[in-house]
Amino acid sequence: MRTIIHLSDLHFGRIDTAIIEPLIAQVHELKPDLVVVSGDLTQRARSAQFKQARHFLDALPQPQLVVPGNHDVPLFNIAARLLQPLRKYRRYIGEDLHPVFMDDEMVVVGINTARSLTIKDGRVNDRQIEITRRQLADVGDHMVKIIVTHHPFDLPPGPQHHSLVGKAIPAMRAFALCGADLLLAGHAHISSAVSSAGRYNIPGYSALVVQAGTATSTRGRGEVNSFNVLQIEAHQITVHRLGWEPGQNTFSLAASQSFMQRGSEWFRMDDLSDGPSASATHPPARTATG
Template sequence: MRLIVHLSDLHFGRVDHSLVDPLIEAVWEVRPDLVAVSGDLTQRARTAQFIEARRFLDALPKPQIVVPGNHDVPLYNPLARFFLPLVKYRRYISENVEPFYGDDQIAVVGVNTARSLTIKNGRVNQRQLGCIRERLRDYSDAVTKIVVTHHPFDLPEGYREGSLVGRARIAMEALASCGIDMFLAGHLHVSHSGHTGERYRIAGYKALVISAGTALSVRRRKENNAFNVLRIDHPKVGLERYTWQSENARFVPSAAEYFEHRPDGWMRMTDKADELSRQI
């Protein structure tokens, strides 16, 4: 089994500082095999904010998969935005904006969806899709294959399609062929889980799509600060959400869901939740 902590939308520069140490403590208590951070480490891509973010990442367990978000591209400096959009991210966070982690149970690819030409939205391109396929093609179906982006491939009810990552449909058709099991994202500051079957309708293929709320930002969207814990034991996955509980000043488990891989893809298991919770 592998445990992944999924954090998103840290937004250093607009964080609730009283949550930082409890979040670090909560992540260490989980004892994850991998920490995935799906973008927006800063609020306005300023040096001091990246330094804070770097200090936070250094306090978390390793290994880590970290990708940029749209807020990690300068907004008010046009020259930097269009010619050096991720220069500070590369300096303080990582030179590699599309990291990879693989072992005998999971293979995780980070993809940079942040772009200079959009303020809020993001996209993937054919080069990136080719890199994902190249990295994952030699892994067997027994290995859970995961893509981490900032912008999501699916949305909670009530959100417009414009919030999806750009070229999502083209990307999904390309990635279905290499058996991606799971897409992790953020951006919306809303916790969400589902599968790709309803939106994309690719025969014989349903991948999990999981978004994390904001872990630290004061810019909440009608839910408390939160992060995800994934317990992966292929062909089963448990998803547990940890939510900030102000009365106890700590992050606590607040909801759990269970999924299982079937011949036509991943499905939420409501009828066997108790059984799966004991197995994972």
């Protein structure tokens, strides 16, 4: 089994500073196999904000896989936005805009969805789709195959449909061909975990789509600051959402959902007739205690 910490929408430049040190300590306590950050490390893509984000990442466990978000592209500097939209991200965070992590149980591929010609929307292009398809197709089906973007491929029903990544439909068809299991994203500042089958009608295939809320920003959009802890093994994934408790100065367990794969489709275990195992719905003890 592998443990992934999924952080998103840090927005350095507009953060709750009281959260930073407890969050760093708690992530270390959870001893993740991988830390994923799904974009928007800064509020306005300024050098000072990227330096703060870099300092934060350096304080977290390794290995890490990080992708940029739309806020990591300059908004007001039009020349930089059009000509070198991710220059500061590359300088302070990482050169690789298509990062890959792989061990003997999972492969994780990051895709940059931030674009210079839009303010908040994002998209994938044909080249990114094909590269990702090949990378995931090249590993065995015993591996859990994970994709990380900033802009989401799915969200629960509601007004956030405009936040979905552009070219999602051809991307999902390609992901079905290579057997992608799990899609991690952020952007909407809303936590959720859903099967892609509700939005994409791809016979015999569905992925698990997991959203992280904002870990550190003051722009909560009705949710407390939170992050996800994913326990991942072949054919079974449990998603724990940890929410900020300011009175206790820690993140505590807010919700848990468990999913199981049958064939090439992912289902909530509550929806399966045989029900979940007792252990599947319990987070690690250290998660609950903070």
